Amino acid sequence: MFIVMASPECAPVAKAGGLGDFVHGLCRELASRGNAVELVLPKYDSLRFDRIEDLHKVHGDLWVPFYDRAIHCDVEYGEVDGIKCFFIDAHSEHGFFNRGKIYGDADDPDRFAFFSRAVMELLYKSGKHPDIIHCNDWHTGLMPVLLYEIYAGLGMDRTRVCYSLHNVGHQGWTGPHVLHMNGLDADRLMAPERLRDPGNPGAVNLMKGGIVFSNFVTTVSPRYAWEIQHTEQGMGLQDVLQVHDHKFGGVLNGIDYDTWSPQRDTHLPVRYGPETLPEKAKSKTALRARTGLADDFKPLVAVVTRLDRQKGVELIRHGIYYALEQGCQFVLLGSASSPEVNADFQRIKDETDASPDCHLELGYDEDLAHLIYAGADMILIPSVYEPCGLTQMIAMQYGCVPIARRVGGLADTVFDANYSDRPFEERNGYVFDDFTYAGLESALGRAIGLWKRYPEYFRQLRVNGMRQDHSWNGPAQHYLDIYNHIRT
């Protein structure tokens, strides 16, 4: 099967969070099963160029329609961990992809609407007829609209679209100008059953466009699929997801075991697995050395996250103080895009910097993330909502026990040591329901108590997590079944 993946992110060259891991892992697994997979990304100036092999120009004259003119683009090709990757380099006065970062500018909807058009134009002009285009999040929500409204009529009538929702908290709200920009009929498309935002009749909702016009829509866990259809987590899209229920489902993400496996991870001082678990202690020592923590007999609790409201920053803050009070050590690696949140955590960092038991690292650091998963005993994930969540799955691979709020994909993957109805060998962490300090303490307190009083039982929880299969094997097959279903 010929599959084109379109995304604003792919690890490790353009990663802001979990979407980058998803694209990287799924593309590799699909290709390893003999499918022809091509990925298209913007050529950001912030790409990790050192991770792209043999980058070279393959098209010098792609002209992408833009209002009543066209913008000149070059297309470059290179391989990222074996993934065939095309990069769109836009020569516009807006510097669409030259912002030193992936997201975070006021004209993001224009930048990614342009990218969506450029991908379609590239496929059309190079005569490619993929069986499937797999789009991701609001940034590429306009692609199925463009396929249906323009490119199917130009001969791309066999191509089908699978559209994945990674975070319904960001829907690409914008104005009708993005439709004019792309030569689309704004009057017709602004109808309530098409791209008009459910909450703001003057606004275009790009994610809604993707849902309406795709052949199949997925989100990244079964529980989140239910939540966004039936609770306020749908953030206004509940009705449209219910109308399109016949082509909607949840597929739990996988993680890439070549990247995330303590048996193979070159970031660790010594590699280990469930059979050699005592070796994990060497990573704990290395993590303490790296972060300036004392080498003491204490459990080490960690957080690795984007410091976004979604991730439960209030409970993360409380978790730091609570864990320290309970005699733990704490390491946080967090990147905040909001200056207020960054300042808040900077204040906590200043306050705790002298402590031999606490280290906060504000920013994004892939290498340190690996050492934290390996060195920590527990990872705290108190999300407000969580479409899937990769950190709990990665942590479990490394024998680090998750303490998570029971929402979205966390509810589908973390099973409470005491209260789960699953058999003991499937229990792998601690969960809580209420988004309150007491809720968090009820789970974290039990985990700390177990570490201190029943080490053998705690070790068994680690092993249970390590033995679970979160590879891309099952999810990739699920996506192939979906692709086959919409092709016939």
Ligand SMILES: Nc1ncnc2c1ncn2[C@@H]1O[C@H](COP(=O)(O)OP(=O)(O)O[C@H]2O[C@H](CO)[C@@H](O)[C@H](O)[C@H]2O)[C@@H](O)[C@H]1O
């Ligand atoms: N400061 C930092 N330094 C280094 N590495 C960091 C980091 N902060 C985060 N990471 C890494 O980024 C990834 C984050 O994964 P999440 O599942 O939490 O993703 P995110 O919320 O961004 O993505 C969205 O998409 C994914 C994929 O579908 C869903 O799992 C998720 O629920 C949804 O919110 C992990 O690989 C983690 O190690």
